[in-house]
Amino acid sequence: MLGALRRKDSQRRHDPRSPERGQYRFVQALLRGVAYDTLSRRDRKSRHIAVAEHLATYADVDAISGVVAAHYLDAAAAVPEDDDVVELRARAAVLLERAAVHATDIGAPVDALATTRS
DSSP, X not given: OHHHHHXXXXXXXXXXXXXXXTOEEEOHHHHHHHHHHTSOHHHHHHHHHHHHHHHTTSTTGGGGHHHHHHHHHHHHHHSXXXXXXXXXXXXXXXXXXXXXXXHHHTTXXXXXXXXXXX
């Protein structure tokens, strides 16, 4: 089974200099994708909203406002026919603007520009 997974590049070996050499670990993106795909669209939406609301409580939320916005956008995309999609996108727009301002404030104009184009 490990051979088949290795051929599909779903696992990677640790650094050969590491004390864990010879052991395998699953590639994080693969596990995330499988777990995410097992959720219903409504579960995805509610979890994205829960994560966004939790992250919004952080003291320096401006530093991660782009991440929070992405969760609101993912929530809106999960069930696009819901009535709150416009509200979720509006929340994301406000947060993306905050992310752009924060990026400008810390001297990252390229990041600020990328944020405004999201």
